[in-house]
Amino acid sequence: MSKPLPEKANVVILGGGIIGASTLYHLAKSGVENCVLLERDQFSCGTTWHAAGLTSRMRESASQSRLVQYTCDLFKSLEAETGQATGVREQGTLYIATNEVRYEALRRSASASQHMGVKVDALDLDGVMSRWPLLNPEGVHGGIYIHGSGSVNPIDATMALVKGARLHGGQAFEKTTVDDILTHKGRVVGVKTDRGEIACDTVLLAGGLWSHKIAKKLGVALPLYSAEHYYIVTESVPNLDPTLPVLGSPDESAYFKEDAGKLLVGFFEPKAKAWPPRGQDIPTEFSFSELPFDFEHLEPQLEQAFSRVPVLNEVGIQLMFCGPESFTSDSRAVMGPAAEVQGLYIASGFNSHGILSSGGAGKMMADWIRDGLPSQGMASTHSHRLMPFQANTRYMQERVTESLGFNMTLHWPGHQLKTARNIRHMPVHDRLIDAGAVMGERAGWEIPLYYDKPGATLPHKPSLGYQEWFPKVAAECEAARDKAVLVDQSCYGKLLICGPDAVAALNHLSANEMDVPVGRSVYTHWLNPRGGIEADIVLMRMAEEEFLLITGPGSQVRDRCWFNANKPAGLNAQCIDVTAQYGMFSMSGPASREILESLTDEDVSKASLPFGHARLMDIGMGRAWVLRRSFMGELGYEIFPTGDLCRHVYDALFEAGASKGLVNAGFFALMTSRVEKGFVHFGHDISEDDTPLEAGLRFAVNFDKDSFIGREVLEQQRDAGPIENRIVHLHVPGASLENGPYLYRNEPIWRGDELVGYVTSGAWGFRMGACLGMASVKNAGGVTADWLAESGFEVEVAGTRYPVELKFGGFYDPKSERMRA
CATH class of the missing domain: 3.30.1360.120 (Probable tRNA modification gtpase trme; domain 1)
Structure with missing residues (x-):
């Protein structure tokens, strides 16, 4: 007889894949009691079981890289903690470039890795061939090798997390179908299962393929849909080196992994197939099932793979696999609280990165659920970036055909998604x-x-240098x-803050003084208790009890939710989304x-x-x-x-x-x-991990007003002396529009042999005819004007260093005489 379900729980997790298991593990290990995971069939079914199990130590930002680095380290420690092996290997990952633009992108990544704490080698063709001698070198320009990345057994890793969670008091149940998430007056009150109800006020939706449908039933926008994902496994390859790195050939939409003496070859083709087809649902019994292998669909990628690794032509194919994986509208995971239902959290849509994200994602979700905030900034994956219209299923059925290939798409300034547009x-x-x-x-x-001229379109030829639209x-x-x-x-978000207590509510949330005369505007920030920036906004007072808040295009939902979640109880103030008005x-x-x-x-x-x-x-x-x-x-x-x-x-x-x-x-x-x-941008130059003082925005903080969220941290920072971590402005002397260098983001800043920071934003300044940017820099003695004035600072772009000038304040119209004319 199976163990009965508890009648009550503090947290219920829906989904026994690796993300749900990781969250249960981290909740239980951090001391949160009465946490329950419910899996409708068996742990790891759905998507986790058939994943290739790739891991990585590097992502697109330092914060996201920290999460995957944590995951790699967790997989190494779980066996000692639980006695359950995870199959972790650290054979490294090798990416190759078959065109010059990709080669530059990889070299830029190698440079950026230095401020992300990852060891990455930039390789020429000889270096590539020494690490992957089975490769056909034709057309290969070079590549990069990421140390410490590798692979893990997805099923074993999931079971280790479940076992670890149980050791710390977590409860996990298989063969338990959740029929409904119960709500009352807009908040979670429990779940209804085929084995009875569990009362709870917090539910985590980690249901993988099923998450979109479950969320939509509750009126929650979760732009998630499945695509067919293909891989093949060869028969044994004679003398195959078991330490061969995972190989990625993004220009050919393929990856190659040594797997018990065989080669596993997976694909992220540019145009995928949505599954299930329109009008159909995921079959109820779908757990460890496969989908038909569409050879004709995959033929172009197979031909490229067999050409790139000729040994594939010499061995048989043991398995031709197709299974569903879920992807989001922007190919970034969805993590955090749902905007529409209080007490509902989401951890879904990991876009074939679920295994490598699992440890860090589970830890962040546990922190979020336990403390009300993640322990680091999560802007790029925050659930509140989603827009209400994205609940539309047909929208995602079309977008997912492009989302799968996004994993290997070359990202350059002109890259734009083409599907599900004009909405x-x-x-x-x-x-x-x-x-x-x-x-x-x-x-x-x-x-x-x-x-341009009417009818003109973006150039199709990628470039990381001079652009046709310049x-x-x-x-x-x-x-x-x-x-x-x-x-x-x-497109900018516009929120109406109104009511008799609008000023009091805004002053509690805002670092600047909000009680200004009608007809005045205020630039301010909403801060978290760590002093980090949650919103970068302008408010315009339209009447005694009305303010119009202006925010970025992706923040209209996020800022509304922050207001509602942090407005002091008892205050009569409302936040209404008037963006479309x-x-x-x-x-x-x-x-x-x-x-x-x-x-x-x-x-x-x-x-x-x-x-x-x-x-x-x-x-x-x-x-x-x-x-x-x-x-x-x-x-x-x-x-x-x-x-x-x-x-x-x-x-x-x-x-x-x-x-x-x-x-x-x-x-x-x-x-x-x-x-x-020199104006900062939320999501690039500033985030939840940066305070206004670190961002050079002291002028937008009013220490004379009554308390506001985050004030204590800012006061301590203000009184501690010069800020040691600071956003500054940079200029690259000698750069040219035709030849660069061109700054985008994450280029490291050096002072001699010391890594002191990285670029947060970069652009060619057409009004000044100069290469300009912003950077986050650190100095143990404080980032001061005198320190910035010292010589020897350089920026590294694709392995080459260039002298830079650093200073406080922007380079264009530094006294703001033009703007205030």
């Missing part, structure tokens, strides 16, 4: 298209990247400097005031409408709030007409601005200009 449109979308907008996507919105973006930036541009930023036109440049003056009877002079002030005014025959700010660092105005007036206001601005040189500009120009000016 979210800004109010004057058609006007932008007619003006020649070349569109990209952000948070589902179609946004103008830059402007002349177009240069013209837009120069127009902002010399005349005027308009950037449609209607308002447009947002940013007009910047020295002619912008003259253009605005011609459309309104209001006095918009510097004396009447100074920087940071706002007013509801007539524009043409419409009305809009006008805020005197500019993310481009020029004299500028952010204009917020309601959706019904957007077309009229847009047309009026261009009719009046035609003689003044007003032109459209896109997000490439906007983001390039903000780097020139």
